[in-house]
Amino acid sequence: MILTGDYHTHTVYSDGENTISENAACAKELGIGTIAITEHGFTHLVFGLRRKQKEEYVREIHRARDETGINVLVGIEGNVCGLAGRSDLKEEDYADFDIFLAGFHLMSQHDTPRDFFNSTRGYFKYHWGGKPSARLVADTTRSYINAIQKNPIDVITHLNYECFADAVEVAKCCRDEGTYIEISGKKPHLSDEELVAVAETGVRFLVNSDAHSVTRIGDVAIALEQLQRVGIPFDRVDNIEGRVPVFRLAQYKERHL
Ligand SMILES: [Zn+2]
Numbered sequence: 001m002i003l004t005g006d007y008h009t010h011t012v013y014s015d016g017e018n019t020i021s022e023n024a025a026c027a028k029e030l031g032i033g034t035i036a037i038t039e040h041g042f043t044h045l046v047f048g049l050r051r052k053q054k055e056e057y058v059r060e061i062h063r064a065r066d067e068t069g070i071n072v073l074v075g076i077e078g079n080v081c082g083l084a085g086r087s088d089l090k091e092e093d094y095a096d097f098d099i100f101l102a103g104f105h106l107m108s109q110h111d112t113p114r115d116f117f118n119s120t121r122g123y124f125k126y127h128w129g130g131k132p133s134a135r136l137v138a139d140t141t142r143s144y145i146n147a148i149q150k151n152p153i154d155v156i157t158h159l160n161y162e163c164f165a166d167a168v169e170v171a172k173c174c175r176d177e178g179t180y181i182e183i184s185g186k187k188p189h190l191s192d193e194e195l196v197a198v199a200e201t202g203v204r205f206l207v208n209s210d211a212h213s214v215t216r217i218g219d220v221a222i223a224l225e226q227l228q229r230v231g232i233p234f235d236r237v238d239n240i241e242g243r244v245p246v247f248r249l250a251q252y253k254e255r256h257l
């Protein structure tokens with residue numbers, strides 16, 4: 001199935017393997033009309049986009065748009081930094097960006113020691129097993145919700161990857177604020193049961209590749225397979241079958257900038 005847009009890809013600006021123009025050329029070759037370049041955000045301590053690279057990054061994406069003639073979006077995959085709801089883009093960045101993704105990542109800045117311990121605990125429990133405490137789940141859920149409410153986040157990436165939130169509560173907030181939940185083509189992050197419960201909230205989905213090299217751009221097969229397996233109709237997904245998503249950041253910019 002051809003995507004209307006692949007809204008989550010990485011390049012050499014963070015931990016991807018290819019250049020912006022290579023990602024864009026690949027999308028064009030595949031017949032995908034829109035590709036977002038969404039590097040890890042400024043608050044990622046290891047391979048996030050650096051603030052001093054921002055201008056060059058934006059320029060290069062605009063150049064790729066001119067070269068290919070397809071829609072290449074300036075994006076970021078920001079972090080959910082903690083209970084305060086901080087994420088990567090500030091109001092003054094909005095003019096430069098087209099799409100704002102956010103997810104939990106281990107090596108991001110945290111606002112308080114409690115946020116750091118929550119993130120680290122979640123990571124270790126995810127990979128080594130063990131039941132998360134009620135407080136950890138409550139804090140993680142609250143961190144997602146505060147981030148979604150305080151920032152015009154367009155898409156929550158890999159919900160509950162390396163962390164433990166109440167996915168249904170996060171989904172309700174996404175539904176109310178107009179934020180998409182991404183079903184990743186990289187690997188499944190919600191169990192079948194969780195995905196069904198999340199869908200029952202009425203939230204809308206995107207399927208994206210999270211490609212870190214051109215070999216995976218547009219690859220969402222496992223996401224579609226899971227949706228089909230659990231009986232969620234494809235019309236709940238807004239970037240396939242010719243549908244075009246409506247993004248919060250763009251709407252925010254129209255109203256406020
Ligand atoms: Zn990520």
Ligand SMILES: [Zn+2]
Pocket residue numbers: 008010077157210
């Ligand atoms: Zn990513």
